[in-house]
Amino acid sequence: xxxxxxxxxxxxxxxQSKPGQAYKHVxxxxxxxxxxxxxxxxxxxxRRGEGTGLWLIPSxxxxxxxxxxxxxxxxxxxxxxxxxxxxxxxxxxxxxM
Amino acid sequence: MDLKLKYYFQIADNALILSHRLSxxxxxxxxxxxxxxxxxVALDLIGxxxxxxxxxxxxxxxxxxxxxxxxxxxxxxxxxxxLVEQPNKDFAYIVVRQFLTDAFHVAFFSExxxxxxxxxxxxxxxxxxxxxxxxxxxxxxxxxxxxxxEEAHVKIQTALDSLWKFSxxxxxxxxxxxxxxxxxxxxxxxxVEIAWNQKIREICIMATLKHPPSNDGQVSGxxxxxxxxxxxxxxxxxxxxxxxxxxAKW
Numbered sequence: 001x002x003x004x005x006x007x008x009x010x011x012x013x014x015x016q017s018k019p020g021q022a023y024k025h026v027x028x029x030x031x032x033x034x035x036x037x038x039x040x041x042x043x044x045x046x047r048r049g050e051g052t053g054l055w056l057i058p059s060x061x062x063x064x065x066x067x068x069x070x071x072x073x074x075x076x077x078x079x080x081x082x083x084x085x086x087x088x089x090x091x092x093x094x095x096x097m
Numbered sequence: 098m099d100l101k102l103k104y105y106f107q108i109a110d111n112a113l114i115l116s117h118r119l120s121x122x123x124x125x126x127x128x129x130x131x132x133x134x135x136x137x138v139a140l141d142l143i144g145x146x147x148x149x150x151x152x153x154x155x156x157x158x159x160x161x162x163x164x165x166x167x168x169x170x171x172x173x174x175x176x177x178x179x180l181v182e183q184p185n186k187d188f189a190y191i192v193v194r195q196f197l198t199d200a201f202h203v204a205f206f207s208e209x210x211x212x213x214x215x216x217x218x219x220x221x222x223x224x225x226x227x228x229x230x231x232x233x234x235x236x237x238x239x240x241x242x243x244x245x246x247e248e249a250h251v252k253i254q255t256a257l258d259s260l261w262k263f264s265x266x267x268x269x270x271x272x273x274x275x276x277x278x279x280x281x282x283x284x285x286x287x288x289v290e291i292a293w294n295q296k297i298r299e300i301c302i303m304a305t306l307k308h309p310p311s312n313d314g315q316v317s318g319x320x321x322x323x324x325x326x327x328x329x330x331x332x333x334x335x336x337x338x339x340x341x342x343x344x345a346k347w
Contacts, residue, residue, distance in 0.1 A: 006127075007127075007128040007130075008128075029130050035237055039134065039234055039237075040133075040134060043133050043134040044130055044133050
């Protein structure tokens with residue numbers, strides 16, 4: 001029985017639920033190449049009418065903040081309440097803000 | 098048997114039996130995503146079979162349903178080709194069987210859109226989107242394996258050489274094919290075969306595979322109800338429940 005990981009590269013899947021909307025991360029899939037990645041994503045995530053667009057990105061290409069860096073990356077923002085647009089009222093009928 | 102009905106069975110039985118073969122493979126694919134993709138194809142094929150049996154049952158009247166036609170017909174009334182009932186010997190056999198059938202389905206349903214039978218042309222328009230996607234996937238597997246490692250190349254070539262003898266039965270004209278074509282209700286199988294041949298050659302070149310030499314040694318019989326040893330086993334399993342518990346309900 002084969003036990004080593006031979007499932008290919010990991011890819012991150014983003015779906016656009018309606019034209020014009022932002023792509024949202026929904027999960028990941030395995031694949032060996034671009035075609036296989038987009039097909040596997042289609043078969044795994046969009047078979048129940050979830051989307052009108054698909055983006056695939058190799059997980060290894062994603063740049064992220066490490067746990068060690070998180071403190072000085074994010075915490076300074078918490079202390080400055082005046083940076084948050086919480087003092088405005090969102091007009092009624094505005095969606096997708 | 099009514100020739101129009103037999104024509105419907107040819108379409109539905111190919112879809113149902115290939116779908117059953119794919120469903121047998123559920124949970125056994127090399128990795129999860131491929132497993133989902135394969136069973137998705139199986140579900141699409143069930144959809145084609147279900148619609149066609151349903152319409153065939155309506156034509157027959159007698160209060161029959163599509164399920165009766167799938168689950169209560171004997172082996173010798175099934176009109177699927179020998180190719181689709183061939184077993185899941187290994188992944189290469191599954192890919193080749195799928196590729197040869199997908200290429201047929203795309204060529205066949207493209208022609209069938211011109212049918213004067215409103216059900217068949219509607220079925221063709223709906224199915225063409227599904228089978229085009231199936232063909233894209235199976236063609237890519239042919240190329241990926243054929244043009245892949247030495248081992249993959251040998252396996253896919255072996256499967257192609259071995260299944261080739263069943264591949265031309267799609268184009269062998271049955272009485273039903275001749276009748277439906279004459280009435281403008283069916284397709285011209287010669288056109289379907291030309292398109293199919295072209296696709297097979299194209300993919301063989303891309304996959305660096307040797308195109309099997311000729312039409313010699315082709316085996317057939319399925320379309321006229323004479324099946325290989327495998328269909329009986331498939332039906333025994335598939336029809337077990339309705340034969341044992343005829344009134345069983347979901």
